[in-house]
Structure formats: C-alpha cells, structure tokens
C-alpha cells in the first residue's frame with residue numbers, strides 16, 4: 001500500500017479512548033477445506049485469516065474458486081469503479097438476493113441497472129430526503145414510548161426495536177401503504193429469508209446447482225414468495241386506484257424504457273419495491289443497534305451526545321435543520337459503522353485478467369471487498385479495534401483517502417440510500433439519547449455475524465432507563 005494511506009488517523013488519543021469492543025479473532029492462516037466452508041456457512045467473517053487484515057491483497061484458493069481479498073484502497077476503487085468492463089456483480093450476490101429481489105436495481109447489470117437507478121434516483125435528492133425527517137422523528141418517539149410503557153428501567157431487545165423503527169420509516173416514506181402493511185408478517189419473512197443466507201454464499205462459491213436443497217431453504221424461499229405476493233397486491237391496489245402518486249411506486253409505474261418506450265414490467269416494479277425494503281431497513285437498523293451497544297459501553301459518550309442534542313434542539317422534535325448540526329452524533333454513528341459495518345462485505349467477479357495491488361488476478365476470480373476488514377486494517381488505521389469517534393471529526397475525515405472508510409460501498413453502484421440512512425440514523429439516535437440511558441446486560445458479549453447485514457449473533461438485549469425529563 002502506498003505510504004500516504006498508512007495509518008492515516010495516527011494521533012494522540014483522548015485518555016477515555018480505550019474501549020475495545022468484541023471482534024472476530026482471525027485465524028493465523030487460511031482454514032483448510034472443509035473448515036473454510038463451514039466458516040462461510042456459520043459466519044463468513046470467521047474464515048478471513050490475518051493476512052486479510054494486514055496485506056493489501058490476499059489470494060485464497062477454494063476448491064473450484066479463487067478468492068481475491070482486496071483491501072488496498074486504490075485497488076478497491078478500481079474494482080468498484082468498473083461497470084461491466086472488468087468486474088461485474090458476482091453469482092454470490094445473485095444467488096443470495098435474487099430469490100427475494102429478482103433483478104431490481106441492487107442486482108441488475110448494464111442497461112437494465114442504469115435505467116432503474118436513473119428512475120429511482122430523484123427520490124434520494126437532498127431536499128426530498130429532508131421531508132422525511134418528521135416521519136423519522138415520529139418513529140423514534142414511538143420507540144421511546146414503547147420503552148417507557150415497559151417501566152422506568154427495563155431490558156429491551158434493541159435490535160428488534162431498531163428493525164421495527166426503520167421498517168416503519170421505509171414504509172412511511174418510500175412504499176405505498178394506502179391499505180397498510182402487516183408489519184409482523186414482513187418482519188418474519190425477512191428474518192426467515194436472511195437466516196439461511198450463508199448457504200447461498202457457500203453454494204455459489206462451490207458452483208453447486210441452484211436446485212440443491214439446504215436446511216431452511218423451503219422456509220426461506222416461502223418467505224420470498226410471500227413477500228413478492230404482498231408487493232404484487234400493493235401494485236394491483238395502486239393500479240386499480242388509478243391515482244397518480246409521486247412516490248417510489250408512482251415513479252416506477254410512470255417510467256418508460258429509454259430504448260423501447262415500454263413501461264416497467266410489474267415483476268420489475270415488485271423487484272424494486274422489495275429491493276428498497278430489504279436494502280433500506282435492515283442495514284440502518286444494524287447501524288443503530290451497534291451504535292447503541294457501543295454507547296452502552298461508553299456512558300461518557302451518552303452524556304456528550306445528550307448535551308449536544310439539548311443544545312441544538314432543546315426538548316422539541318428533531319428537525320431537518322438540526323440534523324446538520326449534530327456533529328458529535330454523526331461522529332459516533334460513523335465510528336460504529338466503521339467497527340461494525342452494516343454491510344460487511346461486497347463481491348465482484350473479475351471478467352478478465354487484471355493486476356490489483358501488484359498481484360495478477362485471473363478472469364473468473366471472485367474479488368471480495370471485505371469492508372469489515374478494511375475498516376480494521378493494520379495498514380489503514382491506528383488502533384483499529386478501539387472505539388474512538390473523533391476519528392470522524394471534520395478535519396480528519398475530510399482528508400481520509402477514498403475506500404479506507406466505505407460502509408456504503410463506492411463507485412457507480414454506491415448505496416443509493418446513504419444520505420437517507422445517515423439522516424435517519426442521526427434523527428433516531430438524537431431522539432433516543434435525549435430520553436434514555438443504556439447499559440450492558442450481564443454477560444452480554446455480542447458476536448457480529450454476517451447475514452447480508454452484520455447482525456449480533458444472539459440479538460442485543462440492553463438495559464434501558466427512561467429519564468424523567470423527556471420531550
């Protein structure tokens with residue numbers, strides 16, 4: 001790696017910066033097959049050996065598949081910058097996501113992808129997003145209310161609460177909900193679908209045919225079918241209503257293919273509704289879950305954030321204007337997304353021979369961009385495993401080389417919802433931290449597990465104390 005990237009954030013640290021939250025201890029050497037395969041199924045990150053966290057690139061041969069773990073920022077950039085000339089979305093992505101989201105904007109390639117991205121992008125303009133802050137703040141207040149109803153001090157499954165809140169927000173802001181949603185059903189389906197997702201990764205790596213069974217496959221595919229049927233009903237309702245709406249569904253129904261002039265087929269509309277539902281709520285919920293956990297371990301940061309929120313917004317609801325002023329709140333969220341990136345890994349397939357970080361990578365290699373390892377890489381970060389939000393103070397963050405911090409990916413396929421997620425996370429965290437204090441529950445030691453998003457293995461029960469001086 002070039003020296004300009006080396007430990008960019010090396011500096012004197014505040015004395016309280018000693019919090020070292022749980023991480024995965026990498027094996028010294030690549031695991032032999034079939035242990036490597038078992039690791040993929042249990043928790044893909046467990047199989048990444050030390051070299052992935054220490055070298056700019058690391059090649060690992062699995063039976064039938066070469067893996068190239070790319071962490072050098074320039075090499076990562078060149079992989080993600082490509083739109084089909086040298087790298088494409090891999091079979092891992094397709095097998096993992098397509099049963100649920102078909103060929104929507106997250107999984108499509110080429111012209112089909114470009115058209116879908118172009119059609120949906122206007123919904124994510126900054127001005128548009130700020131209109132959603134009210135819905136975000138309302139969802140956060142409902143979380144506080146539910147916690148308060150449980151008593152002044154209670155144990156709460158914070159991960160579930162964040163999934164519920166972020167789902168309510170995506171439903172309120174992006175999806176058609178004229179006749180309401182069965183939230184519990186959708187939550188159950190998403191959980192069933194994601195629970196066995198690592199089997200799809202393992203099978204894709206081994207080139208096992210699609211029809212091959214695995215434990216939980218029937219339930220997972222059933223969940224996808226139920227979700228697709230629910231979205232199909234929504235599309236039908238909208239068609240029958242005949243009303244024009246300027247929301248995600250309205251835009252997709254009004255869009256015409258720039259080449260053929262044809263309308264977007266219903267299946268593709270459903271693909272995208274599910275794409276935004278899947279991509280848009282699990283991930284933000286995960287970011288908030290790990291943030292609340294880190295704050296439970298760092299009470300001094302809870303007080304700092306609460307003081308910032310009171311100074312900016314007093315006791316009133318968080319507004320769009322406040323979001324930009326909550327700088328410390330953003331630092332904490334950024335640091336949480338560094339230590340526990342909600343999307344811990346992305347992949348691309350090399351379609352031709354290339355050189356990356358000084359190594360030859362042949363066509364057919366699976367390029368693994370291990371975001372989790374990049375964010376804890378020995379060559380890129382000083383004391384990478386320590387929780388230290390000031391790494392994201394404006395001056396340090398502004399000069400950080402691209403692709404050293406990349407929770408939202410990079411290049412033309414960078415996350416469409418990054419600004420949406422950031423605004424949502426700031427609004428929810430600010431609302432909660434003014435009203436509650438968090439503490440760890442006895443014996444809590446959450447292991448991060450990659451299931452599309454980076455979930456805590458056994459959930460995240462935290463002790464929640466509701467403060468008397470609420471908004």
Ligand code: HEM
Pocket residue numbers: 105106107117174275276279280281283284287341342343346347407408409410412413414415416417418420421
């Ligand atoms: C903290 C929250 C989030 C994180 C960490 C995250 C992360 C990511 C990452 C890493 C990618 C790139 C995948 C790749 O290159 O293979 C991506 C793509 C995408 N994300 Fe997000 N995301 C978040 C929230 C959201 C939200 C809220 C939405 C929508 C409301 C969303 C919609 C999308 C879409 C549509 C894509 C596909 C873009 C394309 O391929 O052109 N994401 N996200």
